[in-house]
Amino acid sequence: MNRSLPVGLGARAYDVVVGEGLLDAAGRLIAPFQKRGRTAVISDESVWALHGARLTAALAAAGITALPVIVPPGEQSKSFEGLADVSDRLLALELDRGDLVTAFGGGVVGDLAGFAAAIYKRGIDFVQIPTTLLAQVDSSVGGKTAIDTPRGKNLVGAFHQPRLVLADLEVLSTLPAREMRAGYAEVIKYGLLGDFAFFEWLEVNGPAVLARDPDALAQAVARSIEMKAEIVAEDEREQGRRALLNLGHTFAHALEAETGYGEALRHGEAVGAGMALAFRFSAAQGLISSQDAARASAAIAAAGLPTRLDEIPGHPFDADRLVAHTAQDKKAEGGRLTFILARALGDAFVARDVDAAAVRAFLIAEGAVAS
Numbered sequence: 001m002n003r004s005l006p007v008g009l010g011a012r013a014y015d016v017v018v019g020e021g022l023l024d025a026a027g028r029l030i031a032p033f034q035k036r037g038r039t040a041v042i043s044d045e046s047v048w049a050l051h052g053a054r055l056t057a058a059l060a061a062a063g064i065t066a067l068p069v070i071v072p073p074g075e076q077s078k079s080f081e082g083l084a085d086v087s088d089r090l091l092a093l094e095l096d097r098g099d100l101v102t103a104f105g106g107g108v109v110g111d112l113a114g115f116a117a118a119i120y121k122r123g124i125d126f127v128q129i130p131t132t133l134l135a136q137v138d139s140s141v142g143g144k145t146a147i148d149t150p151r152g153k154n155l156v157g158a159f160h161q162p163r164l165v166l167a168d169l170e171v172l173s174t175l176p177a178r179e180m181r182a183g184y185a186e187v188i189k190y191g192l193l194g195d196f197a198f199f200e201w202l203e204v205n206g207p208a209v210l211a212r213d214p215d216a217l218a219q220a221v222a223r224s225i226e227m228k229a230e231i232v233a234e235d236e237r238e239q240g241r242r243a244l245l246n247l248g249h250t251f252a253h254a255l256e257a258e259t260g261y262g263e264a265l266r267h268g269e270a271v272g273a274g275m276a277l278a279f280r281f282s283a284a285q286g287l288i289s290s291q292d293a294a295r296a297s298a299a300i301a302a303a304g305l306p307t308r309l310d311e312i313p314g315h316p317f318d319a320d321r322l323v324a325h326t327a328q329d330k331k332a333e334g335g336r337l338t339f340i341l342a343r344a345l346g347d348a349f350v351a352r353d354v355d356a357a358a359v360r361a362f363l364i365a366e367g368a369v370a371s
Contacts, residue, residue, distance in 0.1 A: 003218075005225050007141065008233040012161050016141055016225050018218065022168035023054055023129070027062025030127055033163045035098035038065040039127075040090055042113035043104040044073040047131050050174050055104060055129070066102075067093050071112065075261040078108050078147045080156075086116045100125050103162075106132035106179075107139035107267065111154070114145030118160035128165040132175060133183025134268050136167040137190075137224035138245075142232040148261060152328040153253045159237055167225070169217055180210055181304045182268025185248075185275070187220050188303070190227045192275060192296055193247045196346030198223055203299055210303060243350045247340040248275030254325035255312060264313040272305030273312060281362050282341040292345050309367045319368035323360050 002019030017029065030039065039059065043052065048070050056066045069089050071077045090101070101124055103113035110128055117126035130140035146157025172180070187209065191199030201219075202209070208216035228245065235242035252267070252274030259265040276297040283293040297307045309315050326337055337354040364370055 003222055005222065005229055007161075007229045009161060009236060014161060014163055014165065016165040016167060016229065018136075018167045018169070018222050018225060020168065020170045020214070022166045023051065023171060024058050026055055026129060026166060027059040027064050029164065029166060030059070030100070030102070031062045031064065033100055033125060033127065034064055035100075036096075037063050038067055039100040039102045040067045040069050040093055040095055041102045041104050042069045042071065042086060042109060042116070044071050044077065044106075044109055046073045047105045047109070051104075051131065051171060069093075071109070073108070074263070075108055075148065075267070078112050080147060080149070082112055083116060083147050086112060087120060090116060090120050095120065095124065097121055097124055100127065100163075102127050102129060103140075104129045104131065105135070106130065107135045110135050110140050111145050111157070112147065114143070114160050114162070115147060115157050118145055118158040123160070125163050126160070128162045130165065130167055131171045132179055133172055133221070134179070134186050135183075136169075136172075137183065137221055138186040138228065140165050140167070141225055141228050142242075142245075143236070144238075152325065153256055153261065155328070161236075167221060169214070169221065172212060172217070177210075178266065179268075180212070182266040182272075184210055184303045185268040185272040185300070185305055187224050188299060189245075189247050189271065189275060190224045192279075192342070192345060193244050193340070193348040194346060195223075195227060196344075198227075199299070199346055203302075206299070206303055240350075243338075244340055244348050247342075247348050248272070248278050250274065250326050250337075250339050251277040251322075254322045255309075255317070257325045258317055258321060259312065259314050269306055269312075272300045272303070273307055273309070276300050276307035277309075277366065278340060279342055280366070281339070281359070282343075284362050284365075285341070285358070288342050288344055292342075296342075296345060309363075315367065317363075317368045318371050319360050319363040320371045322363055322368060323356055326359065327356070 101117040128140040143161035146154035252270035279293040279296040341351040
């Protein structure tokens with residue numbers, strides 16, 4: 001049974017619909033947001049080859065013409081060059097503010113399409129149809145859109161909320177196992193940051209989620225979205241509690257920058273390692289017990305995700321370079337390092353003014369090298 005989960009943002013509130021068969025119902029569900037019966041569908045080559053014909057037919061059944069804007073798969077499309085290309089192609093389609101952009105793909109497509117929609121003619125409506133587990137539980141919800149730069153990940157972007165999100169669990173059947181594991185990192189993140197009972201549930205049911213058991217998958221996706229929707233409604237622009245959603249991401253973004261944002265390390269894999277590092281750093285700072293840190297790492301590793309630097313291509317990493325990347329993180333303020341750390345399993349908090357020397361020493365203890 002489909003579930004509709006609200007993101008409460010007043011006049012800009014919207015629903016995230018979770019269930020099966022939503023792709024075939026996309027035209028009917030998107031129609032209320034249409035004015036001229038056409039939508040630019042931004043997707044990548046892989047997703048479009050798998051599901052493009054099905055979405056096009058669903059839209060046509062509701063009288064909506066799909067105008068495909070297809071980009072190469074991979075993080076490299078989330079760039080100034082990629083944004084310029086997509087923006088130019090939207091202009092060539094002569095879209096106006098009464099038209100709609102549909103983001104149809106994983107996190108890269110959602111971020112790129114959402115940012116393009118945010119700046120196209122000073123803002124055009126868009127909807128999200130996320131096709132990866134990571135995008136369904138995280139990046140498609142909350143309105144954060146961005147591109148990467150050589151100086152760091154997601155450093156140029158905008159808050160631009162979608163009008164609707166359709167999370168069709170059926171499309172995950174074509175997702176490679178590696179992508180499922182990468183998305184699962186964002187699922188377990190919700191348990192680790194604020195719901196110990198959910199974390200315990202995942203310790204037992206994680207294998208079923210990864211095996212795409214319908215009931216377990218539906219529960220994991222819905223609970224993740226519920227938690228994110230609650231946090232976003234409270235703190236849309238990441239001035240407070242929403243920063244907790246970046247658990248593990250400060251270390252993760254540094255590792256992604258060092259590995260070139262490519263196939264060597266997927267975002268979810270980096271987040272898995274980053275969360276394990278954040279819990280062990282918390283233990284090193286005396287905030288939590290080493291047993292709790294080990295339990296968090298064990299749950300992450302059980303999903304087939306990396307938890308240590310020597311499990312990541314490019315090891316050994318330069319400790320000073322990793323610390324320098326953390327200083328470029330969006331959460332850093334006034335030159336101070338900001339991390340999401342933990343007091344317990346299910347109890348994360350924003351730690352500001354973290355000592356860079358302590359981070360460097362910790363990374364060296366974890367296997368990074370001093371330059």
